[in-house]
Amino acid sequence: MQSQLSEINDSLYQSEAEPIQIDSLKLETNVLTLFYSCPDVPEDLRLVGSTMLAKSFPPIRSCKLISSSPKTRSHNLKPYKGTVQFDLKPLSHKFIKDAPTYLQIQGWPDKILFIYPE
Numbered sequence: 001m002q003s004q005l006s007e008i009n010d011s012l013y014q015s016e017a018e019p020i021q022i023d024s025l026k027l028e029t030n031v032l033t034l035f036y037s038c039p040d041v042p043e044d045l046r047l048v049g050s051t052m053l054a055k056s057f058p059p060i061r062s063c064k065l066i067s068s069s070p071k072t073r074s075h076n077l078k079p080y081k082g083t084v085q086f087d088l089k090p091l092s093h094k095f096i097k098d099a100p101t102y103l104q105i106q107g108w109p110d111k112i113l114f115i116y117p118e
Contacts, residue, residue: 031085
């Protein structure tokens with residue numbers, strides 16, 4: 001599976017989040033793998049972060065999943081289960097080795113500690 005690049009984009013961040021339930025996740029170095037379920041197959045899922053950082057150490061960046069697909073929903077009886085990977089480097093607050101950043105993804109209860117790899 002090829003990982004997609006996450007991004008910081010306030011205009012996208014302000015748009016409506018997708019009705020996606022994150023079932024579990026796995027972080028390996030700078031790649032976040034999300035296992036999710038949702039009513040329909042989402043198209044072009046993107047992990048978008050806000051430019052604002054919460055003042056803490058490490059700083060906290062709020063993020064959410066956004067899809068470019070139209071907001072039409074079918075009435076499937078079973079939810080779609082999917083997996084997607086994101087490169088988290090663009091979401092770091094500093095682009096230097098070992099710089100920590102907490103990521104708070106909408107739909108996931110815990111903060112994720114991301115340490116910039118290089």
